[in-house]
Amino acid sequence: MNGILIIAHAPLASAFLACVRHVFPDTSLGVAALDVQPQASPEETLAQARQLLAQLGTPNALVLSDIFGATPCNVAQKLVDGVATRLVTGMNLSMLLRAVCYRAEPLEALVARALAGASQGVMQVAVTAPQNQVRTSHDQDSDDHQQ
Secondary structure: OOEEEEEEEOOHHHHHHHHHHHHOOOOOOOEEEEEEOOOOOHHHHHHHHHHHHHHOOOOOEEEEEOOOOOHHHHHHHHHOOOOOEEEEEOOOHHHHHHHHHOOOOOHHHHHHHHHHHHHHOOOOOOOOOOOOOOOOOOOOOOOOOOO
16 A cells, blocks of 8 residues: 655645545545645755655655645655655645545556546536526525525
């Protein structure tokens, strides 16, 4: 089973981990989060990341970071080796949940699943009035938004 390490700006990593625990309460083992604090040095953050990666207790891990080029991603780039650990950046919740679902697959397949989850989870949703609601003349304002 692959481990998953989330490295993101504080408090995003912990928030993503909380979402994983909410959706999959029994599968959050092997998933860890590192909130990168604004005052922490990259060296200090890298040391914390190495410790969390070791605590996952798995030979392979997927590291997810929030935004390319920022400190969390830069630290993660120093952490991964491209063989037993892989890095995907631009993380969103769809990506993370897909990765958690498919942690048992080989690492290369897990990376592909995470990328697919990320892109398939982003879409424009058409905003239309609810189908079965008809405005009546006693509505306060005909321009009110329906909920």
